[in-house]
Amino acid sequence: MTEFTELADGVFVLVYPYLRVNCTLITGETGALLVDTLSTEAQARELAEAVLRVTAKPLGIVNTHFHFDHCFGNATLAGPATPIWGHRECVRELREHGRQWQRAWEQELLADDEHVARELGRVTLRAPDSPVEREELIDIGGRQVSLAWHGRGHTAGDLVVRVDDVLVAGDLVEEGAPPGFADAYPLDWPETLRALARTVGPDTVVVPGHGEPVDLEFLTMAHDELAALDWLIREAHRDGGDVAKVAAASSLARWGEAGLREAEHAVRRGYAQLDAATPNTIG
Numbered sequence: 581m582t583e584f585t586e587l588a589d590g591v592f593v594l595v596y597p598y599l600r601v602n603c604t605l606i607t608g609e610t611g612a613l614l615v616d617t618l619s620t621e622a623q624a625r626e627l628a629e630a631v632l633r634v635t636a637k638p639l640g641i642v643n644t645h646f647h648f649d650h651c652f653g654n655a656t657l658a659g660p661a662t663p664i665w666g667h668r669e670c671v672r673e674l675r676e677h678g679r680q681w682q683r684a685w686e687q688e689l690l691a692d693d694e695h696v697a698r699e700l701g702r703v704t705l706r707a708p709d710s711p712v713e714r715e716e717l718i719d720i721g722g723r724q725v726s727l728a729w730h731g732r733g734h735t736a737g738d739l740v741v742r743v744d745d746v747l748v749a750g751d752l753v754e755e756g757a758p759p760g761f762a763d764a765y766p767l768d769w770p771e772t773l774r775a776l777a778r779t780v781g782p783d784t785v786v787v788p789g790h791g792e793p794v795d796l797e798f799l800t801m802a803h804d805e806l807a808a809l810d811w812l813i814r815e816a817h818r819d820g821g822d823v824a825k826v827a828a829a830s831s832l833a834r835w836g837e838a839g840l841r842e843a844e845h846a847v848r849r850g851y852a853q854l855d856a857a858t859p860n861t862i863g
């Protein structure tokens with residue numbers, strides 16, 4: 581059975597087996613906050629049962645970003661009056677392009693796991709209704725939870741959630757898998773992570789989007805790797821470097837095929853960012 585375990589006083593984490601997604605539950609005196617809601621209705625039902633075994637207080641939901649494994653359970657977990665917070669860009673993606681993303685992800689996952697892919701395709705989407713721009717403080721009775729955006733990174737709109745000495749970083753931080761670049765801003769991500777690291781102390785527990793909790797040292801290493809990739813992309817762009825070759829030269833190659841795939845996304849998206857920033861001298 582999938583259960584929450586207590587990470588800090590009144591802060592619980594559930595690691596869901598599929599993709600090792602972390603869901604975090606923060607309990608206060610008058611309410612509770614659930615960060616991320618998994619991929620399908622069946623997964624979200626399991627999550628809802630696990631939440632109820634910890635608390636029956638009124639629930640609020642936070643989505644760290646718009647990717648299916650973090651928000652497709654919204655409609656199952658939220659009642660009609662449940663507030664759902666997400667960054668403005670996360671809200672926009674789900675409202676304006678949610679169905680397109682859903683179809684694309686269903687197709688993408690078919691080869692890996694047909695059952696999950698089909699279930700994902702049947703999900704009723706529910707976008708967050710409470711958009712966050714920079715920072716928002718939520719009071720759940722006796723404790724304040726901060727939702728903050730530190731800049732573009734894994735997506736344009738990644739929210740991090742902080743309560744006491746726990747920081748829920750979403751996919752801005754990945755443990756046990758390469759960072760995901762399919763919708764990322766590889767030239768902004770290092771600075772965003774640096775800004776995030778500045779808010780983290782030696783005793784802070786950082787819950788990544790996937791995998792085991794990490795610490796400041798891990799965050800610093802993750803930043804350095806992203807910064808090295810940023811420079812690699814900038815240099816290669818100047819020399820007109822071939823995407824696959826640049827990807828293979830990056831440190832993400834140590835993750836094998838999955839790392840190379842993410843590195844190629846990173847190089848392509850980095851090149852696109854640099855092309856957009858270069859003045860057009862032809863016309």
Ligand SMILES: [Zn+2]
Binds near residue numbers: 645647734751760789
């Ligand atoms: Zn993601």
